[in-house]
Amino acid sequence: MTTACTNLLKKEFPSMDSETKQYIEGILTGGADDFESGDDLYDAIGDLLHQIAAEKGEDDIRDLCEQFLCIMRPSDHGNKGGHKVLDAPKSLGQMAANLEGIQEDMSSIWVVSRDDNLKVNSKKLEKAQQKLQQKQDKRSDVVKPAPNAPQLQTATASQVVSKKDNQLESKGNNRSMDIRIENFDVSYGNKVLLQNADLLLANGRRYGLVGRNGLGKTTLLRMISGKQLTIPSHITILHVEQEVIGDDTSALDSVLECDFVRQRLLKEEKDVAAEVNAGSTDPALSQKLTEIYANLELIESDKAPARASIILIGLGFTKEMQSRATKTFSGGWRMRLALARALFSKPDLLLLDEPTNMLDIKAIIWLENYLQNWPTTLLVVSHDRNFLDTVPTDILHLHSQRIEVYKGNYEQFDKTRTEKHKAQRREYEAQMAHRQHVQEFIDRFRYNANRAASVQSKIKMLEKLPELKPVEKEVDVVLKFPEVEPLNPPVLTLNEVAFMYNKDKVIFECLNLNANLESRICIVGENGAGKTTLLKIIMGMLTPTNGMINQHRGLKYGYFAQHHVDQLNMNTTCVGLLQDAFPGKPVEEYRRQLGSFGVSGDLALQLVASLSGGQKSRVTFAKMCMARPNFLILDEPTNHLDIETIAALGAAINKFNGGLILVSHDERLIHMVCKELWVCANGTVTSLEGGIEEYKRLVLKELADAAAK
Structure with a gap:
């Protein structure tokens, strides 16, 4: 039996090292009674065998375990369970009365006796697994991270949706184009970016989202576009974040493809016209063709190529570039193409993340002018002060895990915020001075019986005063380049x-x-x-x-x-x-x-x-x-x-x-x-x-x- 197990082990795992082989042989040859089935044997050595031969599937390893068990117990192969069968009924009462003979009989009923020497040695198993893992890491040149190495985290969002909104959405009765996201949280790993925040985007308004680096502006846009924050299902969203995938489609056709209604009508027109040209006299085809032409005229299909071309020219695409395949453009130009597709398709909610990064000054000026007449809702993250002064009708200021709304462009937001902070600071300082004055009166006359009523009145007044918090001042950003020695010109x-x-x-x-x-x-x-x-x-x-x-x-x-x-x-x-x-x-x-x-x-x-x-x-x-x-x-x-x-x-x-x-x-x-x-x-x-x-x-x-x- 020992030789048969060893031969099968060598045949199936020729690259096994001697120490692991000796360990597995010890388990296989230790005794068949230690394992009731092939599954038990798989539990004992299956993981080790998978590590030795990663190419073998789970079914292959389980079949091998059954073969090992057959070799270990050839005479009892038909009775895989290995349990002792009772030859007559047993009376538990009589067995309990006869304590001298109970141990053997009871163990034959439900106790599986095991020799401690045949149990899996956890220390040997751990040692064998460590040695195998070291060999695998060396073979694949995998460098394991340190135990305390930081792990890349992911963003998550949660939101409380009202029953009314759920009912409207489920019945399909919500036709409002305004977007209301209430009472939501956004986190990045363990860092809370937004907490109990509210966001209202009114239809047709253009919002500029501003805030310090790392507070979650880009993450918020991704949560909205990925529908991790609940948005009414009838509202179309387009997030310009990834460049267009290059293929043989021309730049102009790539933009035109975004008008799905026009594309569908043109395809139907082509199919119906092909049937008519093939000799079909079905009057329904003529009627359908008339309807298609009417719908194409309704959406001004003939003007679509000119409108797409105007957008591409504004973003720097010459006539020659518009006819080139998208795969011939660099990543920066494909990002411009993605922006052109978004502008052409006019979604209900357009999300732009730093759109000026890929543009020169000429294209930025054109984009500013174009977006001033944008017909639907726009939410844009930008660092460009001129862009924020020109495009937005409202500014959303992300800070302190919440979003504040300000009417007007960035210049108006800056003035309003400054005045607001000044007013808050004056109110806070005035209240602190008032508190100090009242507290001095209380401390002075606390033990004066004649002033007891006045003191109690002052104490109650202090308790009722609203507790104002000091104005949060954002830490100033400071960058510092190194001091260097002068060089004589010419440099x-x-x-x-x-x-x-x-x-x-x-x-x-x-x-x-x-x-x-x-x-x-x-x-x-x-x-x-x-x-x-x-x-x-x-x-x-x-x-x-x-x-x-x-x-x-x-x-x-x-x-x-x-x-x-x-x-x-x-x-x-x-x-x-x-x-x-x-x-x-x-x-x-x-x-x-x-x-x-x-x-x-x-x-x-x-x-x-x-x-x-x-x-x-x-x-x-x-x-x-x-x-x-x-x-x-x-x-x-x-x-x-x-x-x-x-x-x-x-x-x-x-x-x-x-x-x-x-x-x-x-x-x-x-x-x-x-x-x-x-x-x-x-x-x-x-x-x-x-x-x-x-x-x-x-x-x-x-x-x-x-x-x-």
Whole structure:
């Protein structure tokens, strides 16, 4: 029996190590009475066998256990249970009276006797499993996380829905286009983002959702679009978050496909027309074709291509680009295409998360003008102060786990909030002064019998006063770039520089530019004009096809890439990210560096993947400045930053004693730091004397001329 079990074990598991093999053989050869069935044997050794041969399924292992049991008990294979069969009725009373013989008889009825030596040795089992796991980890190069390593958390939402709303929804009687989400909570892991919050979105209003990075703005949009918060079923929602998947469909057709009613009618028209052309004389077909034409005319189907083309042109798609397949576009252009599809389809609720991130100034101005006439409900998260001053009719301020509504644009919200805080502060200070005055009277005459009635009256008055809380003041955001040593000019010079990707695609010709540590240069231009390419030429990441670049030998760049998130390791903590990039320093130094950019406390120990977009940007700044650069190259650094952090970034740049070249579409930041404006267009770079205001004037004139045509 021992030999048969061993042979079968070798045959089925040839790669089994000797220690595990010895352990399993000990169980198999220890005694058949230890196992009542193949299932019992599977419970004892099944997990080990699965680990040894992961390719074998559960049924295969169970069949093997039955085979082992047959080998162990060949004579009793027919009676798999292995129980003793009583040959006559037993009287329990007589058995109890005869205690001397009861043990053997009772055990034969219901007690399964086991030899302790045959039981599964838990220590040996654990040792064998650990050894197998070590081998598997080594084979697959799996690095197990530390026991206390932070885990990536997920967002959850809960909501109390009234019986009235449930009844209306179940009966299909709720036809209101207003969206009311009451008494809801949103959490991210253990962090509560919103608690007992209410949100009312009136039909046709345009809402700007603002608040500090990491408070849950993007998460709230995802909860709404994912229907984790209850929305009336008849309301269509479109959340522009993911880029269009590329295929052979043209950009224009991709937008037109969003009109499902038009697409259905066109297909029906094609099918019915095919039957008529095939010779069918059914009068119902002619009637149906007439109805289809009437419906197409009703929805102005013939005007749809022109309307889609206008949207695409506004977002930067030329006529040639509109006919190109979507798979030929980069991720940024596919995001623009997703925005175009949303604008064309006109859902009942449109959710936009940082729509200006993918746009140049020209496209932003067009989008602002377009959304001012948006017919349905709009909820947009944006950091662009000009956009928030132009588009929203209302501002939703997310703070302190709740949402406050303010009428008007961001400028009006800022004024109203400031005045509100001043009034609250005055009311709080006045009440505290009044309380102190009354308390002094109480303390002075507490033990004066003649004033006892007055004292009691004052005490009751204090108890009835509403308890006011001090005004919550948001912590100011502070960013700090490193102090650097000065460099004697010239620091950076481009002489007759030209660049082309191939012979047919010339990007620049004859660039003559220079910069020093006092430079505050901002670069503007349409997408595709070569702004990022120019930055890479300056830093030596791309080699010019002609010309010379002269740099000071002490020049040290700090580069903030437009798609910085792609460069971050999402599976490590913020501190771990700096440790990997700059090993060998004390943990306190990494935390101090992160703290210089507002990533402090527990936030510095979170996984990078769990951070908001703005928090990831701050971590990128901290990593960039760890090398102490003396010349900053920032490509769209405001993407994902909140308004307060953008202001802090401008202040930090102005205090920085090194050089700066900035690519940005954020007018507020450009106004704060720009001393020289470079316009990238038509294969060259020119300096514009009038600054950003002059550039905007030229863009508006160009848009007006295009509209006139």
